[in-house]
Amino acid sequence: MKKFIDDPNSLLDTSLQGFAKAHADILELNPEPRFVYRKQRKSGKVALISGGGSGHEPLHSGFVGFGMLDAACPGQVFTSPTPDQMMAAAEAVDGGAGILFIVKNYAGDVMNFEMAGEMLALPNASVLVNDDISLPKSHSIGRRGVAGTTIVEKIVGAAAEAGADLASCKALGERVNQATASLGVALTSCTVPALGHPTFALNADEMEYGVGIHGERGRETVKLAGASEIVAQLTDHIAEELPIAPGSKALLHVNGFGGTPLIELHLVYELAWQQLTRRGLSIQRSLVGNFTTSLDMAGCSLTLTLLDDEMVAYWDAPVNTAALRWGC
Amino acid sequence: MKKFIDDPNSLLDTSLQGFAKAHADILELNPEPRFVYRKQRKSGKVALISGGGSGHEPLHSGFVGFGMLDAACPGQVFTSPTPDQMMAAAEAVDGGAGILFIVKNYAGDVMNFEMAGEMLALPNASVLVNDDISLPKSHSIGRRGVAGTTIVEKIVGAAAEAGADLASCKALGERVNQATASLGVALTSCTVPALGHPTFALNADEMEYGVGIHGERGRETVKLAGASEIVAQLTDHIAEELPIAPGSKALLHVNGFGGTPLIELHLVYELAWQQLTRRGLSIQRSLVGNFTTSLDMAGCSLTLTLLDDEMVAYWDAPVNTAALRWGC
Amino acid sequence: MPITPVIFPELVRALIAVIDANADAVTELDQAIGDGDHVFNLQRGLQALQQHADEIAALDWPQAWQKIGMTVMSAVGGASGSLYATLLIGLAKSSQGKSLNVQGFSEALLQAVEAVKQRGKADVGEKTMLDVLVPVAQALQAEAAANSALPTILARLRQVAAEGAEATRDMVATKGRASFLGERSKGHVDAGAKTAQLMIAAIADVLDSAAA
Amino acid sequence: MPITPVIFPELVRALIAVIDANADAVTELDQAIGDGDHVFNLQRGLQALQQHADEIAALDWPQAWQKIGMTVMSAVGGASGSLYATLLIGLAKSSQGKSLNVQGFSEALLQAVEAVKQRGKADVGEKTMLDVLVPVAQALQAEAAANSALPTILARLRQVAAEGAEATRDMVATKGRASFLGERSKGHVDAGAKTAQLMIAAIADVLDSAAA
Ligand SMILES: Nc1ncnc2c1ncn2[C@@H]1O[C@H](COP(=O)(O)OP(=O)(O)O)[C@@H](O)[C@H]1O
Ligand SMILES: Nc1ncnc2c1ncn2[C@@H]1O[C@H](COP(=O)(O)OP(=O)(O)O)[C@@H](O)[C@H]1O
Ligand SMILES: [Mg+2]
Ligand SMILES: [Mg+2]
Ligand SMILES: [Mg+2]
Ligand SMILES: [Mg+2]
Structure with a gap:
């Protein structure tokens, strides 16, 4: 394997540390449970949280900051993150206007975000991204979320920054997803x-x-x-x-x-x-x-x-x- | 060969067309001779021009715009551009304060930029970037210019934008190169x-x-x-x-x-x-x-x-x- | 002699051993029709459980399952992480206040497997771990109703699990990542079904010796 | 019968043919110790010359060389582009006002090769095209001084060029990309020396038949 790596088990954490250092002006890393979150937060704003397996960088951690995501929860490589990451991230970035999870449609992501949403004591909703048309619309578990996620996160991020409420953010996210x-x-x-x-x-x-x-x-x-x-x-x-x-x-x-x-x-x-x-x-x-x-x-x-x-x-x-x- | 390509001979031109369209807000493409140049120019400013073989993207065309390069001359893949490109670019972006060529130290680049500088009817100077320390300082043709070029182009670009004259821009570029x-x-x-x-x-x-x-x-x-x-x-x-x-x-x-x-x-x-x-x-x-x-x-x-x-x-x-x- | 969470450290060791021993084969399965991380996901979860094993050994079953479930939930990730977390937290809930003889446990397990079905919006025949979990829970209930002896029960569960895993080979996946491949998913045993089977067999072995 | 630029279209065809025929072998050389583009660079230049060949055929030699040099300068790029452009524009300059018999041409060529040395800050022994160009120019001068017949001259140039190219094999490159490899550059003929030799031989062939 031709990679810059010491040990597959420490790759993610060491890489996240480097990422957080390289972008210390806009974000911080919470090491345990793992999430990356915006430094300058705004109260009264819907908090946008996304996440997914690592290995898709810059998605999602590269989209944390003003006008886009409030937090990103990185899972292991190609493995969805866990509900405790999402819940801790939500508590860290909550601005009092609710949490919107942006979730790519994969069984692992969907179920883990769902568990987090159920356990979380804060008002929350989620937008499911399923822009990949390689599968028929009728596919048994629906279409996958792929590169369209960036578009959804940017547009909804701007709306949240502009003060849109949770329901509007969710509706907008679904509209963008539909149009993608x-x-x-x-x-x-x-x-x-x-x-x-x-x-x-x-x-x-x-x-x-x-x-x-x-x-x-x-x-x-x-x-x-x-x-x-x-x-x-x-x-x-x-x-x-x-x-x-x-x-x-x-x-x-x-x-x-x-x-x-x-x-x-x-x-x-x-x-x-x-x-x-x-x-x-x-x-x-x-x-x-x-x-x-x-x-x-x-x-x-x-x-x-x-x-x-x-x-x-x-x-x-x-x-x-x-x-x-x-x-x- | 696993590449998105129709014909190696048209790759560069078609790619540059796409690049110029995707960034039409900041730059324009001159197709013949090939160069990419800043849309908003400023008179009285030293014009910064770089270039080199293609295949190093985003270097240099990705650095054309406010606060960095005024023009970039892309050669064929890994082949230095030609003097006519540099001269035409210089005439297009000249702001009356002289032209500074930023050149990576490779025989082809050096000689082609040198010919352009000799033939050009505008005051011009050049900064040679040779930041690669894999070769000894005493190497027969000097060290190569590699990733430090980005740093030189950013810093000198800001100085030129701030009104530094040709000699100061050249001196600053050489100072950054020395420190890199x-x-x-x-x-x-x-x-x-x-x-x-x-x-x-x-x-x-x-x-x-x-x-x-x-x-x-x-x-x-x-x-x-x-x-x-x-x-x-x-x-x-x-x-x-x-x-x-x-x-x-x-x-x-x-x-x-x-x-x-x-x-x-x-x-x-x-x-x-x-x-x-x-x-x-x-x-x-x-x-x-x-x-x-x-x-x-x-x-x-x-x-x-x-x-x-x-x-x-x-x-x-x-x-x-x-x-x-x-x-x- | 009732089985208590005191046995948990031994169970975890057995699970680690069986997953490690079959790691390459299972990874090949998850690579063929999934994304290849299934073994690492389980290993991460089992390592986390091992760290908490002594602590868990001191609890009663509902508390133990809750703690096991939360540990799995936070350590594993992926589809299998949420599903096993759902199963175990489900067991914690459904075993609450029940007398945990074979009969009681089999009812609790059936309910927990029901929770997994709901979490995954899946059922048997979709080429997932449910093709092992569902028949195993049903077999356990049948054996409990028949008042079979523990060794008989365990032998039956091993067999049902093995058949369940093997049955996934010719299925077209309609849930999980393998579903993206449609017809191309045929011909490979589902990784999650395989590991469910391996773990059930390993648990059965531990219980066999405990009872012996 | 003096040789005029009327011969140019034929020369270009011969050059294209010889570079095409040896393309793979030369590319292998430039890949071994350079970056593999040398043949494409030359081909681009020769194609551009072919487009202008008729126009060039109508000029006198100094004008022709100027046009050839400018065409090469704008089409080729890389180290060889600027060096050949320097050679050809140098020929335009140094042949100005000279009577272009063999003697006059050999003097003009020596001066043009001198310009190439200056452009490249290089000389013989550094594993470049100069290891062909310099001895060829010198041999031409010697033959001109000796008043040799054209076939004799051309045979000598072919031989000197071949020796020059072959001599680069055991050199350590100190100029051009191959110099980055230091000692590792040994054992391969320099691509630019090889193409210089091939082109000189092809030109000699054309002139041989023209004279015959
Ligand atoms: N909706 C579902 N219901 C039940 N089991 C599922 C479902 N989705 C996936 N699985 C099981 O999970 C296994 C994959 O787990 P794993 O590789 O750890 O996660 P991921 O699929 O997220 O990479 C599959 O082999 C399958 O048995
Ligand atoms: N400084 C130099 N002086 C003379 N010839 C040189 C010099 N640098 C390179 N060359 C010649 O140029 C050839 C390489 O040309 P080419 O591959 O077209 O350009 P590049 O090296 O820019 O990729 C070398 O094989 C060598 O013969
Ligand atoms: Mg996975
Ligand atoms: Mg090259
Ligand atoms: Mg997997
Ligand atoms: Mg080359």
């Missing part, structure tokens, strides 16, 4: 530190189409194709999902899975922009880079969010986190 | 798109110690070690180079080469912070992430800059680029 569709392809698997070898093997001429963010196999293994062909397929499938009308405004997010260089992600952005613009879509905002990663997996996903004016305003609102920063 | 030392290790090589296979092969238990940023072999091939051991060696070597006194203030930059996840980079940051703090150094500023990359190479480098108050102030000054943004 993602689809990704993996060119390689990734290596989970505790395992030390790639989760699955792909031939040199193969890729996984319709993957999640845990280095697992996708909907199908297909022949590797040129970028234009891949992007055309992804945008076709996304366009089937969302009610795109000529002139619809959208945010286009090209998310790298960690092992794909920026030069390729910008190529993909250009190709996707061309495909979507041809369909009459107006790409008004964009985000290109590694935001929801799968450790060192090569690959990327496209996320499209149909925007209304409120979403645009919240997207543009100031944000000051380790991974997203503008306007301040 | 970098050293990196590669766990894998990278795959240049036009070649389609890794530049060199490493066994599973080997790494390259003292590498540059072109996926080439380093100073020596050594056995892969634990993160603590690697970081101890890197910090030892860096500490031998810089005049560290107890209480010295420093900026610590952990730079990923593209294929190493953030969770590992933050681990390395923590370990380096501990090592350096033990030596009496006061880490006052930090930068952790993929800034000077080698396509999909796994590995990272440590960069340490000894800071004086002027450098701190310029580091903290507002910057608005695709890859670095704060204070505005």
Whole structure:
């Protein structure tokens, strides 16, 4: 395994310590139970908490700060965090206006956040993100939450900062989630530190189409194709999902899975922009880079969010986190 | 080759188009000759221009914008740009106060920027960045410029924005470069798109110690070690180079080469912070992430800059680029 | 001689041993159709339990289950963490005030397994640990009703657990991560079912010797 | 019959052919001790020259070399781009007003090679294209002084170029990227020396047939 690591068991804690030091101006680390939380808190504000398995950095801890999350609860690599983390985080960042959990739709995340919500003595609600369209809407446990999570967290984060109440934040989060569709392809698997070898093997001429963010196999293994062909397929499938009308405004997010260089992600952005613009879509905002990663997996996903004016305003609102920063 | 690509010959141009669209608020692309330049220019300001081979993104085009570079000239992957690019960029961003070229010390870059400087009808100077300490100071062509380039570009960019003249900008750049030392290790090589296979092969238990940023072999091939051991060696070597006194203030930059996840980079940051703090150094500023990359190479480098108050102030000054943004 | 939480440290040692011994095989299962962390999740939980084992040994069963459940809840994470926490906290609740003979325990277990079903919105046939837990709880109830001797009961539970785990091989997963693979999930035993079976067998072994 | 730029399109075709034919071997050399782009750099330059070949064919030599040099300068990049641009623009300068017989050309070439040395702050023995260019320019001067016939001259240049390229094999690079490898650069022919040799041989072939 080619990794900078001493011991898979201490990786997460040591890494979090470094992360907290590198961003000490905006956040603090609570080591036990593990959560990262905003330094400057605001009373009367709905507190936004997210979390999930580690290995997707900068998601979620990189989104803690002004205008986005109040706290993030990192689990072990690809393993959901535990209810005690979420409850302790909630108590630490509670501003008196309730807690909103933003949860990616995976059995472990859903059940652990659910337990926390049940045990927590504070008013709380949750938004379930399920933007991955690689599975049918009818899938037995619903679709997964993937890179669209960043969009939900940014927009709801701005609304909470602006004073929206718990119910409005939840409703907005669900609206953004509804308006969002993602689809990704993996060119390689990734290596989970505790395992030390790639989760699955792909031939040199193969890729996984319709993957999640845990280095697992996708909907199908297909022949590797040129970028234009891949992007055309992804945008076709996304366009089937969302009610795109000529002139619809959208945010286009090209998310790298960690092992794909920026030069390729910008190529993909250009190709996707061309495909979507041809369909009459107006790409008004964009985000290109590694935001929801799968450790060192090569690959990327496209996320499209149909925007209304409120979403645009919240997207543009100031944000000051380790991974997203503008306007301040 | 597992890449999102149609044709190696069109990769750069299509990618630059996507990059320019995704950051249309801060920069524009001149397609022929190729350069990326700041949208809002300021007359009377020294114009900062950098450039180099592509494949190191976000360096340099990701640093074009308020408070940093005025233009960047991207060459083909790992190939220095050409003098006509630099000259055209200079004419486009000239503010009447002269042009400062920031050049990484590689034969190709040095000679092409030199030709541009000779032919250009505008007053110009250049700063040579040579922060890589893997080679002895006495090396026949001098040391390479690597991740310290980001630090030089940020600090000189802020000085130029604040109105410093050409000679002061050059002197400051040289001072920052003098105060900066970098050293990196590669766990894998990278795959240049036009070649389609890794530049060199490493066994599973080997790494390259003292590498540059072109996926080439380093100073020596050594056995892969634990993160603590690697970081101890890197910090030892860096500490031998810089005049560290107890209480010295420093900026610590952990730079990923593209294929190493953030969770590992933050681990390395923590370990380096501990090592350096033990030596009496006061880490006052930090930068952790993929800034000077080698396509999909796994590995990272440590960069340490000894800071004086002027450098701190310029580091903290507002910057608005695709890859670095704060204070505005 | 009633079985009390005094046996807990020994149980934990046995569970650690059986999971460690089968770690690679189970990891391969979770990698084939899941994400490969299942063994580490359980190991983290069992290590945490071992740290609290003496403390737990001094409690009565409802208190012990509560403490075991809370420990698992905070240490494991993932799907299996919340499900086992639900099972154990469920046992704490459902055993409250019950006389904990085999009959009483089997009722408490059935209720706790019911709580797991609800937490996971799942049932037998979906290629999960429930394909072991549900038949085991049902078999225990049947054996208790039949007043079988402990060795007979334990032998039956071992067998039912093994059959339950093996039955997941040909199922298409509709819950958990393996469900993302749809038809591709066929042909592999579910990791969570496998470890449930292994742990039940290990517990049965400990109880067998305790009774002997 | 004096050789004029009319021959240029044919020269470019020959250069493209020889670089294409040896592309993989040269790339291997630049990968072993450089960064692997040398062939692509040259190919980009030669393609650009081909686009301008007819235009260049209509010029006189100093103008032609200026145009060739500027085209190379804008198309190639990298170390070899600036060095060949310097060589060609140097030829444009040093051939100005000279009568371009073999004698005159050999003097112009020596001066242009001098400009390359200055641009690269390098000389023979450092494992670069100069290990071909310098002896070739010197040999040309010697043959010119000896009034040798064109076929004799060309044969000599081919031989000197081949020896120069081969001599780089055992050198430790002190210029260019290969110098980063220090002692590890030994044992491989320098890519830039190899392509210089290949191109000189290809030019010699064209001139041989032109003269025949
Ligand atoms: N909804 C569910 N109901 C019951 N069991 C489930 C459910 N989801 C997952 N499981 C069980 O959990 C196991 C996976 O546990 P684990 O690997 O620890 O967590 P994760 O799936 O979050 O990585 C599966 O093999 C399956 O037996
Ligand atoms: N300073 C120098 N002087 C002369 N030739 C040089 C010098 N530096 C590099 N070269 C030549 O250039 C060749 C490399 O060219 P190329 O691969 O195109 O550029 P780069 O080294 O920038 O990738 C080397 O093989 C060597 O022959
Ligand atoms: Mg998991
Ligand atoms: Mg090069
Ligand atoms: Mg798992
Ligand atoms: Mg090269």
